Amino acid sequence: MTYIIRRLFQVIPVLIIVSFLVFLFVYLSGDPVALMLPEDASQAEIENMRKVLGLDKPFIVQYGIFLLNAVNGDFGQSFIYKQEALGIVLERLPATFELMIASIIVSTIIAIPLGVWSAIRRNTFVDLFISSSSILGKAMPNFWLGMMLVLLFSVTLQLLPVSGKGTIYHLILPAITAGTAMAAQLTRMLRSHMIEVLSQDYIRTARSKGLGSFVIIFKHALRNSMLPVITIIALQISTLVGGALITETVFSWPGLGQLIIQAIHARDMAVVQACVLVIAVFVIVVNLLADLLYRVVDPRIKYN
Amino acid sequence: MSKLLQINNLKTVFYTEEGQVPSVDNVSLDIKKGETVAIVGESGSGKSVTALSILGLVPSPGRVVTGEILYEGKDLLKMTDKEIKKIRGNEISMIFQEPLSALNPVLTVGKQIQESIELHQKKKGKRAKEKVIQLLNRVGIPRPEKVYYSYPHTLSGGMRQRVMIAMALSCRPKLIIADEPTTALDVTTQAQILNLMKSLSEEEGTTILIITHDLGVVAEMADRVVVMYAGQVVEQSTVYDLFEKPEHPYTKGLLDCTPKIHGESEELLAIEGTVPTIQNRPTGCKFHPRCKFTHEKCKEKDPELFTIKEKQKVRCYLHEKVIEERLK
Structure with a gap:
């Protein structure tokens, strides 16, 4: 419990750094006022707008104000949707979440049997085939696939709908697209760890007890090979979010990825900032959960 | 006493890039019901591979190529996968050297012992658990109800080996193969574990095959001793003959290496040279490069195992003459 509280405190500096970077890049990317006002707006009108938005203040003061507001959940108004930026982002979050879970499921369903199979048949044709397929899987770009x-x-x-969100059938193709690269990496990771685990003494003990191969592999070996798999899944979450920008655009999936692309195109900076910070929080939380999951899988791990 | 296990001309080879290398070369030995036999030898002598061959647990790329291993008259090497699984852990069980690595780190010790019971004795759930706690109690583990839920890393080395013994005993096997069961333990714990194994085997009438390099363990446990060198049996005798009148130069050398409390020399003796690696075994007698009595014949042809007494066999030409003279 103290571990969780300590880890939560560590999240604060990370968030401050992320928010600073997000703010800095948006600041450097130019003045949003020019886009918000009609082209024939007078200099006085522009100055006035800048004053209203607080853009005339020094950079660090602007950042301070942004941070204070952000802590209160206020990222400003989206000038496209004319709504609270955070509200729009949170509304899109479940769709991205759904896609992410689906692609993790798809990739584990593919990776666990393939990884285990190529480990027990190592250096055979099966192994070679699975290994080269996983290189292919990793190499294929998301948008092309x-x-x-x-x-x-x-x-x-x-057989399946082209794009959009609605039924479970809509989910299949985007989930496969987003999950393939991860499945490939998981397969390779699981294969090498499984090979290592299978040569351990406790596997020999299990065999000496008269247990069958199925029990040995799935009860004794797989759990010991799961630790690196969990790490990969946690690390891949951030890659998945990055990949979501592409996958969601290809499949018109109404999630964060699509939102952030649209917001960048429209220079709707409040939404971009809110998106990036929400994603950052999300990735941090997932990594924390993965850390806690290690303890469940491997009782030797102690926090402190 | 009838023979429980009889190994005839066992040959186990490892397939490497340099070709086939024999780890166990034409080994024959037998174990009678109720006795304790020790296989002694240095690392690389093939003693552990002999033990693993019995239950078909030789790791790849190793394989038994010839010979037979008769258990109660049935050849274990000819059994199907299903048949041998019924023997493993049930009629013949094993205790391994390093209990920390031999126990699965992510499963509780209770579950690991229970697994064998559920598999072979068709006891499930509560009844199987009761049996596990009984076993833990029997091998001298305090508070067995608590230890049942412990993971291996939380126990001491001695406790872990007791867990291994409980696991090996769980289905009341007829034969226990203990592969260096005390090597990883400190000396006081070693004595406790040996005593425990001895008393349990006497109570149950279990036959034990113990693999060790420690002559102290041999003296403590064994009725009969098989000395192995470079994949071969070089001497077989009763434990008394072995310590009183060792016949093979290698056995003599091993005994000379044991420090004695009342010894004259302060220096620790050693056999010169090292065990040849499995790829570089010499022709002729495998021990001749290190032997004080080597003559021409030793370099050319491998001596056979000469029977010099009822229960003593020696693989050395020095004894060939003795036998020839006796025959004249």
Whole structure:
């Protein structure tokens, strides 16, 4: 418990750094007033607008105000949606979350059997095939894979919807697109750890007890190989969020990724800032959860 | 006494890039019901691989290529996967050297012992758990109800080895193969573990095959001794003959290496040279490069195992003459 509280305190400096960077980049990217006012606005009108928005103050003061407001959940108004920026972001969060969970499920469903299989059949044709497929899986760009899947399953075979969100069928292609790279990495990781675990003494003990291969692999070996898998999943969450920008755009998935792209195009900076900070918090929370999960999987790990 | 286990001409090889290398080379030995037999040898002598061959647990790329291992008259090497699994942990069980690595770190010790019971004795849930707690009690573990839920890393070395023993005993096996069971433990714990194994085997009438490099363990436990060197049996005798009248130069050398309390020399003796690696075994007698009595014949041809007494066999040409003279 004290560990959790301590870890939560460590989150604060991380968030301050992230917020500073986000603010800095938006600041450097130029003056939003020019975009907000009509082209024929007079100099006086521009000055007035800047004063209203507080843009005439020094950089560090502006950042201070931004930070104070952000702590209160106020990221300012989105000038496109004419709503609270945070509200828009939080509204989109569940869709991204859903896609993320689906792609993690897809990738573990693919990776666990393949990783285990290539480990127990190592240096055979099966292993070679799985290993080279996983290199391919890792190498394929998201947007290309997404379009190819759409071409095959939606256009040619007409089995699945092209884009949008609604039924479970809408989820399949985006989840595969986002999960493939992760599945590839998980497979390779699991293979190498499984090979190591299978040569351990306790596996020999399990065999000497007369246990069958299935019990040995899934009860004795897999749990010992899960630790690095959890680490990868946690680390890949941030990659998944990055990938969501592309996947969500390809499939018109109404999540954070699509929102952030649209907001950047429109220079809707309040929304961009809120998006990035929400994602940062999300990634931090996931990593904390992964740390706590280690303890469940491996009783030897102690926090302190 | 009838024979419980009989190993005939066992040959276990490892397939490496340099070709086949025999780890166990034509080993024959037998174990009678109720006795304790020790296999003694240095690292690389093939003693552990012999033990692993019995239950078909030789790690890849190793394989048993020839020979037979008769357990109660049935050849373990010819059994199907299903048949041998019924023997493992049930009729023949094993205790390993390093209990920390031999126990699964992520499962509680209770669950690990219970696994064998549930598998072989068809006891489930509460009844299996009761049995585990009984076993833990029996091997001298205090507060067994609590230890049942402990993970291996929270126990001491001695306690872990007691857990291994409880696991090995769980299905009342006829034969226990203990592969260096005390090597990883400190001396006082070693004595406790040996005493425990001895008293339990006497109570249950269990036969024990103990693999060790420690002659102290041999003296403590064994009825009969098999000395191995470079994959071969070089001497077989009763424990009394071995310590009183060792016949093979290697066995003599091993005994000379044991420090004695009333010894004249302060210096610790050693056999010169090292055990040849599995790839570089010499022709002829495998021990000849290190032997004080080497003559030409030793370098050319491997001596056979000469029977010099009812219960003593020696693989050395020095005894060939003795036998020839006796025959004249």
